[in-house]
Amino acid sequence: MDMIEKMTMDHSYKPVLLKAILTYADANGRVKISDIVSYFRSFYESRRAAGLIVEKANSIFSKPYYTDKQAERNILSNPFKRFEDMNMFRHTKTLGVVEVDSTVWKKLTDSEKKWIESICNERIEKYYQRISKNKEV
Secondary structure, eight states: OHHHHTOOOSSSHHHHHHHHHHHHOOTTSEEEHHHHHHHHHHHHHHHHHTTOOOSOTTSGGGSSOOOHHHHHHHHHHTTHHHHHHTTSEEEETTTTEEEEOHHHHHHOOHHHHHHHHHHHHHHHHHHHHHHHHHHHO
16 A cells, blocks of 8 residues: 555556556456556547547557557556566466455455545646646746
8 A cells, every 4th residue: 555655657557557457356356458458548548539648758558559469568567567576466378367466455445445546546647747747848
C-alpha cells in the first residue's frame, strides 16, 4: 500500500495497469493479459478521441497504430516488470495470465481496492497535468 501511495511515474502505465487489474481480476487475482491490453487500448484511445494528451511522444500508446502484441510487450516490460520485481505480480506466459501474489490479493478488502483506484485516478490526473505543463514550455 505504501508503494502505491508513493508511486513514481515516468509514464501513466503503473496506475493504468493497477486499474486494469482491479477491473478484470477474478476471485484469485488473475487477469488475462488480453483483458489488460484491451483496458490500456481503451484508456489511451478514449483520451485520443477526446482530444487529450494520450501519452509522451515516445510512448507506443501515443502512436495512432500499434498491435495488441506490441502493447502487450510494452505492458510486460514497463509497468508490469516493476511489480514483478517486488514479487507482487507474476506472469504465466503459457496461460496468458497475470496474477497478483495470492497473499497480497487475499488481504485486499473492497475498501482498499477502492482506495487504490482513487489513488490511481489522482496519480493519472497529476501526471497529465505535469506533462501538459511541460508541453507548453
